[in-house]
Amino acid sequence: NAGVTQTPKFQVLKTGQSMTLQCAQDMNHNSMYWYRQDPGMGLRLIYYSASEGTTDKGEVPNGYNVSRLNKREFSLRLESAAPSQTSVYFCASKEIRDRWIFGPGTRLTVL
């Protein structure tokens, strides 16, 4: 039981490049989330998926897209990376009893 896994752990991009951050959970949770964490700020919600096949915008969705591939996997895509997207990205999943499990994070730098 690995919980929530994220790949890659680190990534450096040039402005304008694209990439996909991967997230998977093995706890059979319905809800999955993507957050970003910036210095001096609390975590902010980018997108979430309440169940397989559904996705919705969070607080800061601009510049991102998501795919809920199946119940286990929820990916975050940056189509044209910008320096403002330099951040640490956390995926999380939530069980019915409102218990949240966070992944280890992906540290992204956009030059």
Next chain:
Amino acid sequence: KNQVEQSPQSLIILEGKNCTLQCNYTVSPFSNLRWYKQDTGRGPVSLTIMTFSENTKSNGRYTATLDADTKQSSLHITASQLSDSASYICVVSSTYGGSQGNLIFGKGTKLSVKP
């Protein structure tokens, strides 16, 4: 506006000492309050979760308190260890938000425990 404020921003204590971290919130409607520990380079890990009716909850050397009237919470760490060095994040959940979860995160308190 829903907000969670934590103090202090950072704290340095000696190993074996106790400390208390503070959290004030303006979140409505309130569902529960959580404290998370985030080690450097890791994701947040839950320490405690308290609902409106709970005043205190312990998890080993960690004890959280909640005063729903004044909208304040504290996290007390007893007999600190070097492994307690981390950021501690106060998170308030609102009942409004449904599947979105609607967690409002504080900025965290960075605790350093020195030998």
